Amino acid sequence: SEEVRQYLKTPTFDNWQWEDAEIMVLLQVMYTDLDFIATFRIEPEVLQQFLFEVYRRYNNIPFHNFKHCFCVTQMMYGLIWLTDLRRKMDAIDLLIMLTSAVCHDLDHAGYNNAYQINARTELALRYNDISPLENHHCAVAFEILERVRLKTDLLARRLWLCILATDMTRHNEILNKFKSILGGFDFSNKEHKDLLMMILIKVSDISNEARPMEVAEPWLDCLLQEFFNQSDVEKLEGLPVSPFMDRDKVTKPSSQIGFIRFVLLPLFIELANLFPCLEVRKPPQPHDRRLSLNLVVVPPSCSSTSSTR
Numbered sequence: 001s002e003e004v005r006q007y008l009k010t011p012t013f014d015n016w017q018w019e020d021a022e023i024m025v026l027l028q029v030m031y032t033d034l035d036f037i038a039t040f041r042i043e044p045e046v047l048q049q050f051l052f053e054v055y056r057r058y059n060n061i062p063f064h065n066f067k068h069c070f071c072v073t074q075m076m077y078g079l080i081w082l083t084d085l086r087r088k089m090d091a092i093d094l095l096i097m098l099t100s101a102v103c104h105d106l107d108h109a110g111y112n113n114a115y116q117i118n119a120r121t122e123l124a125l126r127y128n129d130i131s132p133l134e135n136h137h138c139a140v141a142f143e144i145l146e147r148v149r150l151k152t153d154l155l156a157r158r159l160w161l162c163i164l165a166t167d168m169t170r171h172n173e174i175l176n177k178f179k180s181i182l183g184g185f186d187f188s189n190k191e192h193k194d195l196l197m198m199i200l201i202k203v204s205d206i207s208n209e210a211r212p213m214e215v216a217e218p219w220l221d222c223l224l225q226e227f228f229n230q231s232d233v234e235k236l237e238g239l240p241v242s243p244f245m246d247r248d249k250v251t252k253p254s255s256q257i258g259f260i261r262f263v264l265l266p267l268f269i270e271l272a273n274l275f276p277c278l279e280v281r282k283p284p285q286p287h288d289r290r291l292s293l294n295l296v297v298v299p300p301s302c303s304s305t306s307s308t309r
């Protein structure tokens with residue numbers, strides 16, 4: 001319905017209300033309403049086939065599953081509308097951004113890069129310890145895109161750029177680069193646009209805490225369940241255990257307060273510097289973990305401070 005179509009554009013969207021089959025339809029709606037079907041002449045059956053393959057290649061694990069793929073994609077979709085990016089970027093940029101979000105954690109097995117490297121897994125060996133997971137998500141994405149005949153070199157290169165940006169060990173590097181160009185941001189500069197795309201997928205990827213409490217809270221339970229599974233295995237295998245994953249050390253507030261203050265908030269604040277309509281409200285108290293991301297659309301559209309600030 002039109003009501004759901006509008007709701008889908010908002011960061012308050014509640015994924016927990018929808019079954020996976022319905023989520024597949026919502027993803028199709030995003031591709032349709034951004035005009036990708038018409039602009040790139042994608043057959044609806046090909047899109048369905050692509051999304052079904054994607055669905056099959058997300059694993060049934062607590063956090064990095066198909067619902068996480070959907071939430072990240074839905075936040076990206078919402079940000080595209082809220083910041084009126086359709087007027088500022090090319091359709092191909094938007095297609096790459098949405099598709100990167102869809103593909104960004106394909107075939108994640110629930111163990112992070114530190115585990116891959118310490119346990120000397122096949123993935124770590126294949127990618128020389130360099131972003132093994134993100135390189136693998138890309139490889140699976142390319143395999144699917146090739147199978148449904150949607151892969152092009154142009155799409156693949158920038159999809160890789162966006163998905164690789166989700167490796168959190170690169171967080172400061174990417175954020176600092178973005179800060180350094182913010183003062184003279186230019187939507188006609190390709191390097192600036194690429195960096196913005198990287199920031200947008202990063203924001204979308206870690207945005208659970210910017211959602212309503214009833215959406216965010218179950219996601220935190222899922223994340224901690226996956227963290228604890230990993231640290232249990234690390235203990236059994238005699239591998240180094242990351243303290244933030246250790247069930248004997250972590251509590252919900254300890255997990256979230258530092259993450260919000262030092263990771264999530266600085267990232268959102270820089271994005272809001274480019275798009276003032278994304279008003280980010282800091283948590284009022286240090287113990288209050290809720291980040292209120294007040295996404296207000298300034299009519300008729302959210303203009304960045306200028307298209308070439």
Ligand SMILES: Nc1nc2c(ncn2[C@@H]2O[C@H](COP(=O)(O)O)[C@@H](O)[C@H]2O)c(=O)[nH]1
Pocket residue numbers: 104105166167168205206207208209220223255256259
């Ligand atoms: N402590 C928290 N860590 C979080 C939260 N949301 C995300 N994350 C971390 O970031 C990465 C994101 O990358 P992904 O591509 O793997 O999804 C994730 O793995 C977590 O380590 C959060 O709310 N709290």
Ligand SMILES: [Zn+2]
Pocket residue numbers: 068072104105166205
């Ligand atoms: Zn993710």
